[in-house]
Amino acid sequence: MIRLTINPLLFFIVCCCFSISNSLYAQEVETYNGSLQIGKYNGKATYTYKVVENDTVLDGDFLVLRSNLQELLQKQDYSFQFKGSFVDGIPDGPWKFQFGEFNSKSQSEVIDYQYRVLVSGIQKSSVGKIKMGNPHGEWTILEEQIEDSEISKTLFKSVISFDKGVPQQNFSINNDNYTLVGRFLRDGVAHDEWSLFPSNGIDQSESWYFNDGLLQNIRVDDDNDHKTITAFKGFTGETKTINLDAAYIAALDIQFSKEDVETLHQNNLPKLLKQNAQRYQEIDAILSELGKSDFLPEFKVKVPYFPLDSVEAVQVDSVVSYYKKAKELSESILHNSQLNILKLSDKNTAYQYNTVLQIKNDFLTPIEEIARYDSLSILEYTSRKQLLDHVFASGLPNPKMDIEIVIDSVASSKPYTISTTVTSSKNAPVIQQIETVAKMGYDGVLAIANEVKETLAQEKRQNELANLEEEIIVQNDSLVMFIDSVRTSIPLNYSNSLKQIKTFANATLNSYSKVKSAQDKLISARNTVACLKNLNELSVTVSKMPQFKSTIQETYTDRIWNPFMVTLMDEDIKKRITTAYTKILEPYFLIQTEESLTCENISALNENITETYHSVLMLKDKDTKKLERKLKKEKDPLTILELLNVQNTKQ
Amino acid sequence: MKTFGTYMLRFLFLLCFLTTFKGVSQEEEPEVLPEYSKYKDLTTKTWINTYGNIRIGKRLFWDAQTHLRLEETDATPFVGQVAQVYNRHAIGYIHSKYFNVRLGGVLRLNFNTDESSTDRNLVPEWRIWHQYQFAQALESMMIYHRIRIEHRWTQGFAEDSEYIFRNRWRYMFRMKIPLNNHKLKPKTLYVAPEAELIMQSGKAVVASPMEDLRLTTTLGYILTPRLTVAAGAMYSQGQDLANGGNFKQSWAMRFHVYFSPDFRKVKNKLPEIHLTD
Numbered sequence: 007m008i009r010l011t012i013n014p015l016l017f018f019i020v021c022c023c024f025s026i027s028n029s030l031y032a033q034e035v036e037t038y039n040g041s042l043q044i045g046k047y048n049g050k051a052t053y054t055y056k057v058v059e060n061d062t063v064l065d066g067d068f069l070v071l072r073s074n075l076q077e078l079l080q081k082q083d084y085s086f087q088f089k090g091s092f093v094d095g096i097p098d099g100p101w102k103f104q105f106g107e108f109n110s111k112s113q114s115e116v117i118d119y120q121y122r123v124l125v126s127g128i129q130k131s132s133v134g135k136i137k138m139g140n141p142h143g144e145w146t147i148l149e150e151q152i153e154d155s156e157i158s159k160t161l162f163k164s165v166i167s168f169d170k171g172v173p174q175q176n177f178s179i180n181n182d183n184y185t186l187v188g189r190f191l192r193d194g195v196a197h198d199e200w201s202l203f204p205s206n207g208i209d210q211s212e213s214w215y216f217n218d219g220l221l222q223n224i225r226v227d228d229d230n231d232h233k234t235i236t237a238f239k240g241f242t243g244e245t246k247t248i249n250l251d252a253a254y255i256a257a258l259d260i261q262f263s264k265e266d267v268e269t270l271h272q273n274n275l276p277k278l279l280k281q282n283a284q285r286y287q288e289i290d291a292i293l294s295e296l297g298k299s300d301f302l303p304e305f306k307v308k309v310p311y312f313p314l315d316s317v318e319a320v321q322v323d324s325v326v327s328y329y330k331k332a333k334e335l336s337e338s339i340l341h342n343s344q345l346n347i348l349k350l351s352d353k354n355t356a357y358q359y360n361t362v363l364q365i366k367n368d369f370l371t372p373i374e375e376i377a378r379y380d381s382l383s384i385l386e387y388t389s390r391k392q393l394l395d396h397v398f399a400s401g402l403p404n405p406k407m408d409i410e411i412v413i414d415s416v417a418s419s420k421p422y423t424i425s426t427t428v429t430s431s432k433n434a435p436v437i438q439q440i441e442t443v444a445k446m447g448y449d450g451v452l453a454i455a456n457e458v459k460e461t462l463a464q465e466k467r468q469n470e471l472a473n474l475e476e477e478i479i480v481q482n483d484s485l486v487m488f489i490d491s492v493r494t495s496i497p498l499n500y501s502n503s504l505k506q507i508k509t510f511a512n513a514t515l516n517s518y519s520k521v522k523s524a525q526d527k528l529i530s531a532r533n534t535v536a537c538l539k540n541l542n543e544l545s546v547t548v549s550k551m552p553q554f555k556s557t558i559q560e561t562y563t564d565r566i567w568n569p570f571m572v573t574l575m576d577e578d579i580k581k582r583i584t585t586a587y588t589k590i591l592e593p594y595f596l597i598q599t600e601e602s603l604t605c606e607n608i609s610a611l612n613e614n615i616t617e618t619y620h621s622v623l624m625l626k627d628k629d630t631k632k633l634e635r636k637l638k639k640e641k642d643p644l645t646i647l648e649l650l651n652v653q654n655t656k657q
Numbered sequence: 658m659k660t661f662g663t664y665m666l667r668f669l670f671l672l673c674f675l676t677t678f679k680g681v682s683q684e685e686e687p688e689v690l691p692e693y694s695k696y697k698d699l700t701t702k703t704w705i706n707t708y709g710n711i712r713i714g715k716r717l718f719w720d721a722q723t724h725l726r727l728e729e730t731d732a733t734p735f736v737g738q739v740a741q742v743y744n745r746h747a748i749g750y751i752h753s754k755y756f757n758v759r760l761g762g763v764l765r766l767n768f769n770t771d772e773s774s775t776d777r778n779l780v781p782e783w784r785i786w787h788q789y790q791f792a793q794a795l796e797s798m799m800i801y802h803r804i805r806i807e808h809r810w811t812q813g814f815a816e817d818s819e820y821i822f823r824n825r826w827r828y829m830f831r832m833k834i835p836l837n838n839h840k841l842k843p844k845t846l847y848v849a850p851e852a853e854l855i856m857q858s859g860k861a862v863v864a865s866p867m868e869d870l871r872l873t874t875t876l877g878y879i880l881t882p883r884l885t886v887a888a889g890a891m892y893s894q895g896q897d898l899a900n901g902g903n904f905k906q907s908w909a910m911r912f913h914v915y916f917s918p919d920f921r922k923v924k925n926k927l928p929e930i931h932l933t934d
Contacts, residue, residue: 572799
C-alpha cells in the first residue's frame with residue numbers, strides 16, 4: 007500500500023525537478039528579424055538570442071546588413087555587413103566585417119539575366135576568427151579602392167596571427183606608402199627584424215632589430231647610404247614590457263641624438279601601427295555594443311626600467327606644477343597687446359618682455375619636455391643621466407642672463423639675475439636639479455609679472471577711462487535726443503519733469519568735468535555712466551507716464567447697464583485706487599523727478615514708478631475692500647506705496 | 658426678439674379688442690351726460706417718486722418703486738397733503754438692450770383728502786401689472802414706448818364700499834434727450850418729454866374710458882451709472898368715472914430718484930454683464 011502511494015509521488019517530484027532544470031539549462035533560443043542599431047550603424051538584422059534574467063543574450067548566428075540601391079543611384083550609399091556568431095553573448099567563431107561607401111555613375115549592364123550597377127568607392131573588410139571575444143588565428147584587414155566594381159588599389163592591408171588575442175609569428179601591415187613586416191614571440195613581444203620599406207622603392211627603408219622585445223638598433227637604408235642607430239643594445243638592467251605606441255616612440259627619442267631622431271623621424275612605423283589599431287578599434291566598438299569583447303591587438307616591446315622613488319615622484323609633480331604656473335604667467339605677459347606695443351618704445355618694458363622671452367627659452371621649454379614625458383608616463387623608461395643630457399643638451403640654464411634690447415634699431419644689453427631661493431648643484435640628484443630649474447624659471451617669470459602688473463594696470467585704467475568718457479557722451483546724447491523728441495508730444499507736467507532730467511544730466515556732467523585726480527576720475531566716470539544710463543531709463547519711464555495713467559483709467563472702467571436709460575455706461579470702479587494713483591502717487595513721482603533727483607536714487611525711483619503702475623493694474627481683479635478702506639483717508643504717498651506693496655527703497 | 662415682440666403686440670391688440678367689445682355689450686344704464694364736456698377746476702399735486710432697479714441675475718431684476726403723492730386741499734394749497742402712497746414691485750426680465758418686460762403687484766394706500774368727509778381715512782387698492790417696454794436709439798437721444806397693463810381693485814372711502822375691478826391700458830411715449838453730451842452717460846443733463854394715455858375698462862366704466870392723459874417734461878441729471886435724479890412738471894386731464902362728460906385736470910410737480918444697485922459678486926457680474934453687446 008505504502009509503496010503504491012510513494013511511487014507516484016516520487017515520480018511527480020522527479021518530473022518537477024527535471025522540468026525546472028530543463029528550463030534553467032536549456033533556455034529557448036529565439037530568432038530576431040528586424041532593424042538594429044549598433045552605434046552609428048543601423049541595418050536589418052537576423053540573429054538568435056536567449057533571455058537570461060530579462061537580458062537579451064546573443065547566442066548563435068548573427069547577421070546585420072544594410073545597402074540602399076535608391077540612395078546609391080541618387081547620391082551615395084554606405085553599406086555594411088557584419089556576420090558571425092556568439093556564444094553566451096561573447097563573439098566566438100568566424101567573423102566578417104565589411105563596410106563600403108559607394109557611389110554609382112548610374113552605369114549598369116545586364117549579365118546572366120541580372121542588372122548590374124557599377125559602383126566606385128572604398129570597401130573596408132576584416133575577416134578572421136574570434137575565440138571568446140579575442141582574435142584568434144589569422145586576421146586580415148583590408149581597405150580597397152573600387153573603380154567600376156573592380157579593385158583598383160589596396161589602400162591598407164594588415165595580416166596578423168593571434169593566439170587568444172596575443173599576436174604571434176609573422177605579421178605584415180602595409181598602406182599606400184609603406185610596408186611593415188615583423189615577427190612576434192609567443193608572448194606577443196616584438197622579436198628579430200622588423201622591416202619598414204617604402205612601396206615606391208625610393209625612400210629610405212628601416213630595419214628595427216629586437217631581441218626579446220628590447221630594441222637593439224635601427225638600420226636606416228636609402229639609395230646610397232646606410233646608417234645604424236643604436237638603441238638599447240647591451241642593456242642588461244631591469245626591463246618593462248609596454249605597448250608599442252606613440253609613448254614608446256617618445257621614449258626612444260630620449261635615447262637618440264637629435265640628429266638620429268631627425269633621420270628616423272617621419273614616424274612611419276608608429277603611423278602604420280596606429281592605422282592598424284584604429285581598424286581593430288572599429289571592430290571592437292561594434293562587438294562591445296553587442297556583448298563582451300576585447301578586440302585590441304597589443305604589440306608588446308620591452309624598455310629599460312628606472313623606477314622613480316617616492317621623493318622623485320613628488321619632485322616630478324612639483325616640476326609639472328611650476329611649469330604650468332610659469333607657462334600661464336609668461337603667456338599672459340608675452341601675449342599682452344599693450345606690453346607688445348609698449349615694448350617698442352619703452353626701454354624698461356622691452357627689457358622685461360625680453361627677459362620673459364629668454365626665461366621661456368632657457369628654462370620653460372626644456373621643462374615643458376619633462377612635463378610631456380610625465381604626461382606620457384615615460385620618465386621611468388630612461389636613465390636619469392640620459393634624461394638630463396637629452397633635455398638640457400647644452401647644460402643647465404644660468405639664472406644670470408644678458409638680455410638683448412632693441413629700440414629704434416639701437417641694440418643694447420642689460421644683465422638680469424633671477425632672484426630665487428633655490429640654488430642649483432651639480433651633485434644633486436637629477437630630478438632635484440630639474441626641479442630647481444623649474445622653480446627658477448617660475449620665480450623669474452613671477453618677478454617680471456609683478457613688475458609689469460603696475461604698467462598693465464595703469465594702461466588699463468587709461469583705456470577704461472577713455473571708453474567710459476565715450477560712453478558718457480553716448481549716453482548723454484541719447485538722453486538729450488530722446489527728451490527733445492518726446493517733450494512736445496506729452497502734457498506739460500510730464501515734459502517739465504523731462505526737462506528737469508535734462509538739467510540734472512547737465513549738472514552731473516559738469517561735476518564730472520571738475521574731477522581732477524586720476525584715481526577719482528575713473529570712479530567718477532563709472533558713476534557718471536551709471537547715472538546717465540539710469541537717467542535714460544527714467545526719462546523713458548516718465549515719457550510713458552501719460553500712457554500709464556490712461557491705461558489705469560481704462561482698466562478701472564467697467565461698462566455697466568443702466569436700466570432707466572437702457573444704455574451701457576462707463577463706470578469708474580475702485581475709485582480710491584485710481585485716485586490714489588492719479589491724485590497722489592503720480593504727482594509725487596513727478597515732483598520727485600523734478601526736485602529730489604540724485605544719482606543714487608534714480609534707479610529706485612524708476613523702479614518705483616513702473617512697479618506702482620504694474621501693481622495698480624494687478625489690483626483690478628483682486629479683493630481690495632480693505633485696501634480701499636485704508637486708502638480713503640491716506641494722503642501720504644510713501645504710506646500709499648507701502649499699502650500697494652511697492653518696495654519703496656529709501657530715497 | 659422681433660418675433661417675440663410681434664407676438665406680444667398681437668396678443669395685446671386681441672386683448673384690447675375683446676375687452677372693448679365686452680365693455681360695449683355691458684352698457685345697460687345710459688349715462689346722463691351733460692350737453693358739453695365740463696372741465697373741473699385745476700388742482701395741483703406733488704409727486705415724489707423713487708425708482709429702484711435691483712439686478713438679481715444676468716437678465717433678471719427687481720423693480721421696486723415707492724411713490725409719495727400729495728394733493729392740494731383747501732388747507733394745504735399747491736403742495737398738498739398726502740393722497741397716495743404707492744408700493745409698486747415687479748420682477749423684470751431683460752430680453753435685450755431694446756426690450757424688457759416685467760410683472761408684479763401694487764399696493765396703493767389711498768388717503769381721504771376730502772376734509773369734509775367723515776368716511777374712512779385710508780383704504781388700500783390692489784393691482785396686478787405687467788409692462789412691455791421698447792427702447793430705441795435715435796442719434797444722441799433715446800426713444801421709449803411703454804405699454805403697461807394693470808388689473809386694479811379699488812374701493813371708495815365709504816364704510817361699506819365694495820371693491821370694483823377695472824383694467825387700465827396705458828401707453829407712454831417718452832424721449833430722453835441729452836443736453837450737454839453726445840449721449841446719455843454720467844454727468845449728463847437731459848430733458849425727457851413724455852406723453853401717456855391711460856384708458857380704462859370694466860363694469861364701472863361706462864362713458865369714461867379715458868382715465869388720464871398725462872403730458873410731462875422732466876429735466877434729469879445722470880449722477881453716476883447707478884444714480885439719476887430728475888424733476889419736472891406734468892399736466893394731466895381725464896374723464897371722471899362717475900360721469901364721462903366731466904373732465905378732471907391737474908398740474909403736478911414731479912421729483913424722481915432713479916437708482917440701480919447691483920449687489921452681485923464681481924465674479925458673477927463678469928463678463929456677462931454686458932448681455933449681448
